[in-house]
Amino acid sequence: MTGIDPRHDFPELIAIGDVEIDEEHAVLQGLIEHLIESATAMIDGKRFSDTFSDLLIFLLNHFQTEETFMRNSRMPAEEQRLHKREHNRLLDALHRINKDIVRARGSAAAARLDVCEVVRREIIDHIAHYDVNMKRYLVTKGPGVPD
Numbered sequence: 001m002t003g004i005d006p007r008h009d010f011p012e013l014i015a016i017g018d019v020e021i022d023e024e025h026a027v028l029q030g031l032i033e034h035l036i037e038s039a040t041a042m043i044d045g046k047r048f049s050d051t052f053s054d055l056l057i058f059l060l061n062h063f064q065t066e067e068t069f070m071r072n073s074r075m076p077a078e079e080q081r082l083h084k085r086e087h088n089r090l091l092d093a094l095h096r097i098n099k100d101i102v103r104a105r106g107s108a109a110a111a112r113l114d115v116c117e118v119v120r121r122e123i124i125d126h127i128a129h130y131d132v133n134m135k136r137y138l139v140t141k142g143p144g145v146p147d
Helices: 010-014 019-040 046-072 077-104 109-129 131-137
Strands: none
Touching: 010 019, 019 046, 019 109, 019 131, 046 077, 046 109, 046 131, 077 109, 077 131, 109 131
16 A cells, blocks of 8 residues: 555545535545455455445445536636546546456455545545545635625
8 A cells, every 4th residue: 555544645535615615525534534444354355345335335326426616616617528538537436446346246355445546546646636636616705605
């Protein structure tokens, strides 16, 4: 595994200043930690596989939240397109991994840890390189200004 520890490094990466997105990033952190815990548990791979599926479902919904944010912000269309393309790339990569997990029934603990590392790195990289750029498009609302 890399030197990134999601329990310590992740909180600094996840905050972009939008309450909903920041809360969802915190949930992602918890799901990644849960995935790591299930990978190291010496039980059958079903729990790991189920946790990975939960992560994928949450991530898909989270990306919809981000894409709504981008549409409602002043983010340029080209930047939105690139960010959405990255969402699709990441989801495709994780779906391929999920198919492999289902096929192998999440069996080998070492393989599960490798999957955790890939997932953690991919999600952290996405947040660090794409989501933090959304900070520039936050709209500061004054008192009495409707959402």
